[in-house]
Amino acid sequence: MSNLPAPLVGIPAMSEETIEKVRRFEAIILEQPQIPLETRHVIHGGMYARTITMPAGMVLTSALIKISTIVIVSGHATFSFDGNSIEFEGYNVVTGSAGRKQAVMAHSETDITMLFPTTAQSVEEAEAQFTDEADALVSRHNANIVTITGD
Numbered sequence: 437m438s439n440l441p442a443p444l445v446g447i448p449a450m451s452e453e454t455i456e457k458v459r460r461f462e463a464i465i466l467e468q469p470q471i472p473l474e475t476r477h478v479i480h481g482g483m484y485a486r487t488i489t490m491p492a493g494m495v496l497t498s499a500l501i502k503i504s505t506i507v508i509v510s511g512h513a514t515f516s517f518d519g520n521s522i523e524f525e526g527y528n529v530v531t532g533s534a535g536r537k538q539a540v541m542a543h544s545e546t547d548i549t550m551l552f553p554t555t556a557q558s559v560e561e562a563e564a565q566f567t568d569e570a571d572a573l574v575s576r577h578n579a580n581i582v583t584i585t586g587d
């Protein structure tokens with residue numbers, strides 16, 4: 437019996453063609469009524485974490501993520517990218533590559549947390565660190581809970 441861990445599932449970088457497809461899909465879903473989402477932010481110990489809770493049946497697209505991150509998915513959701521998809525059920529900690537803009541569908545209420553090391557001292561600085569599309573983030577237009585410890 438092997439003691440080697442199972443390979444970690446990850447969300448890969450995407451081709452420019454697929455990113456453009458996600459942008460076209462995003463334009464369609466933005467024409468629909470939007471469900472407000474609260475974003476919970478934590479900056480602590482040189483790390484930034486942001487969490488949203490997607491209700492069952494919600495579909496969203498992410499900003500174009502320009503750095504590598506860890507993604508925690510707790511619930512049941514499908515992430516689509518480059519003509520493929522990964523369905524996550526339960527509690528999952530996965531890698532997220534730089535250069536991704538995925539579509540996500542929640543099959544049940546699902547918490548999604550993204551985290552990465554940072555020197556940011558504010559949410560706005562951290563958001564600008566992970567995307568050039570910060571002005572389009574739900575956190576810029578909806579409720580936020582922010583914890584910055586200074587540690």
